[in-house]
Amino acid sequence: MKIQPINAMQTNKTLFKGNELMKFYKKGKLKITHGFYGGLLDVKNASKEHLQCKCYGGKNTKDNIVLSTKELNNKRGNKPLIEVLDVESAKIYLNEILENNIKGFDKFAYVKGIIKKVYELTGIKLEL
DSSP states (O other), X not given: OOOOOOOTTSOTTSBOTTOHHHHHHHTXXXXXXXXXXXXXXXXXXXXXXXXXXXXXXXXXXXXXXXXXXXXXXXXXXXXXXXXXXOHHHHHHHHHHHHTOOOXXXXXXXXXXXXXXXXXXXXXXXXXX
């Protein structure tokens, strides 16, 4: 039996191998200016953020990872998403994601997964 590698970009439930989202951003392929919680992103202050904190069982899955500024990521700490979510900032972030076209990155599946995860964690339905 031949074992095939898992394509980490196929589904929202697969692990982000090597943090593709951050790699796309730092290489200039993902052109966004705002983090998920607001704040202006740049290469030096961008950080990977888990919507469901790892301490609460959050995984490195596509539907659980967004980009944030380091400052706002640290400010959130381990607070539940409902306590820190700014709906307008989240919408700006997701709309900026949708403006990108990156080979191998399904922006529609990513945004749909983030919207679903936010709803699961907060009961808030993000409408773009």
